[in-house]
Amino acid sequence: MHVAIVTGANKGIGNGIVQLLVQGLKPASDWHVYLTARNEKLGMEAVKVFEDKGLHVKFHQLDITDADSRHKLAEFMKANYPDGIDILVNNAGIAYKTNSTAPFGEQARVTIATNYTATVKMCTEFLPLMAKDSRLVNVASMMAMMSLRAMSKEMAARFKGHLTLQEVDELIASFVKQVVFECSLFFDLTHLYSHEEGHAEVGDHEKVGFSNSAYGMSKVGLWKATGILAEQLKSDPRHILINS
Template identity: 35%
Template sequence: MEGATPLNTRIAVVTGGSKGIGLEACKQLAGGGAITVVLTARDETRGAAAVEQIKRLGHAHVIFHQLDITDASSIARLADFLKTRFGKLDILVNNAATDGIEHVIDPVYGLTPGDEAFNGMDAGQRIDWMWTSCRQTYETAKQGLQTNYYGTKRVTEALLPLLRSSSDGRIVNVSSNFGLLSFFRSEELKQELNGVDRLTEERLDELLAEFLRDFESGGAEARGWPAEFSAYKVAKAAMNAYSRILARRHPELRVNCAHPGYVKTDITRNSGILTPEEGARNITSVALLPEGGPTGRYFSEGEEASFV
């Protein structure tokens, strides 16, 4: 019947799946065979339209479920749906994110410039353009942490029992090279965030609270936190650390972080080098690694790399 799930199929959830990297990841997973994809997004109209777009490609086993990763009741509704409908979850791709900044509108090209705006620019120049076209405020920094770290963490915790019900549960946290510890100026912060044998979730909470206090007082850079795109970098570094804590605690799961590359999306304001399809491939390749593969690792554009 319509919507029935084939036997022996894997169940995948992608957060932030209605556009950009998330949408392309849903397409790739749905086209991979024997996978039913649950595409989630905040906006029901956009999410339903994205599912129809994927179905028109011939991938029947994709369904939409509303999810706002900053809303506890929305997370709970998704968990209840998955438990009732499937009783397990095999793949969780935590893709939903925000940039943690306030955009300054380009007077020539608008909010999201076309490709012509970046002709002749290398990646560094494009990132410089992004930095000069934004403001960091305390409110956007706080929102950035709530979404990119705490939202992702709460989704993961809510779905952990279902992932543990799988014979081969996987979590891929969409990270960024902006989350590398090389952006931290304080050796003490670097060592603490990299020392996952000792680091706890409670200490991560304390560090994030310290960052927000330092940011609000104007002392974040002096304390050794990243200076540019601060909240985004701190949240992604915290998520990388949490992923490693989780991998150690749950050796039966595969928990990895994946940097998709510098992709043309809303977050990069179309300044990226790679297409969303190319970026998504760097995520789904990690989600579909062979059974018994690595866990607690960081992949940069499909290749295993250092968290530092």
């Protein structure tokens, strides 16, 4: 049995991707397509809409920002699909409305923690579970390109240059202070947060060359991380295709 997972899929783009997969993957009897959502009630309601259309969709609760929730989904997949995951679409994310009254520092913390940190964790934690010739897609946005253009030339050059995942993490961390244990993907960043606020919280993020869009910055980070992971996977015998 083949399996596809779409995160943040009870509505919007994620929901549309689920529909395309259910209608396009053939033979349908060989595929299980999972719609995931933070809110189980909303997720099940979305599944019912598909069922009412005659489209069979499965559900599993997933909050990508919750390590325990990610672990539960991973364990479920390992137990029920020993051949691995064939398709993983990382769509879950957050975008504050333009008229939001939340302080920019707060918007930056929440947006980066979800769209960048949690999504990259989905990649690193689920890549070991991917099947041979599988596909991992991180849903991107034109806001990434717009944010790159809005940066200073020096900052844009840093993102476009050669970076490791650790270095991307550090660069994003310098944009906004995050909770250490939720932010650090690969190493202890305590020294970055103990005495200094992030640029977004201080309000000087533009002065040092960053974009003024928390959403855009999160997508720039995800775009860069995806490219790095793709390079690392070139030698993987499973021939996993990853893109953003």
